[in-house]
Amino acid sequence: MRGDICTICCGTEREVTVTCPLDCEYLQDAHRHEKPLPLDASHLPNRDISVNERLLHDQEELAAFLGQTLGYAALDTPGAADFDVREALDALIRTYRTLQSGVYYETQPDNALARTVFRKVQDAVAEYRAEEQRRLGMSKTRDVDVLHLLVFFQRLELDRNNGRRRGRAFIGLLNSFYPAGRSSDRANSGLVLP
Secondary structure, eight states: OOOOOOHHHHHHHBTTTBOOOTTOHHHHHHHHHOOOOOOOGGGOTTTTSOOOHHHHHHTHHHHHHHHHHHHHHHHTSTTOOHHHHHHHHHHHHHHHHHHHTTOOOOOOOSSHHHHHHHHHHHHHHHHHHHHHHHHHSSOOOOHHHHHHHHHHHHHHHHHHOOSOTTOOHHHHHHHHHSOOOOGGGGGGOTTSOO
16 A cells, blocks of 8 residues: 655654555665665575675676566565565575585475575576576576575665665665666566576
8 A cells, every 4th residue: 555654753663663665765775875774794694605796797687587586576566575585595594505515405494485486586596497408508597597596685674674674775775776676677678598
């Protein structure tokens, strides 16, 4: 439901009890002025996985695809907030870690919203690989590259999450890089394969 709220409620209840639309100019301004919560590198999850500029450069197309997919998955899941995306990313990372050991086992989140985001990302990656197979005769996307990029997005989410229960600063960031659309728009996207 969209509607006006008073300035006091906007300031105190924004993304706490009120789910704000991402296109709200006041929400966007608030996100621009928020001071990120300090991150302690020693407490980051998956510290054993290296994410550097070379990876992001070498896997630029896949990174853009995953970022767009995460954004779409979150926007297409009514009620999803940054914490739901965080939980989905955690489960995706655990799933891809398991694949590294040669075992196929999906670690699905208990949270229904996170599970929906998880499933949409998994389905999109499968589509991406199928499209590669169709066009190139093989899939060049490696599980290890997907894993490392998921860790990149996990760290970005941790950095951008404003700590509010209904906060969507990370989703808004993804939306600013990959403008809002629906999953069906992905079929017409140049991000699938050049």
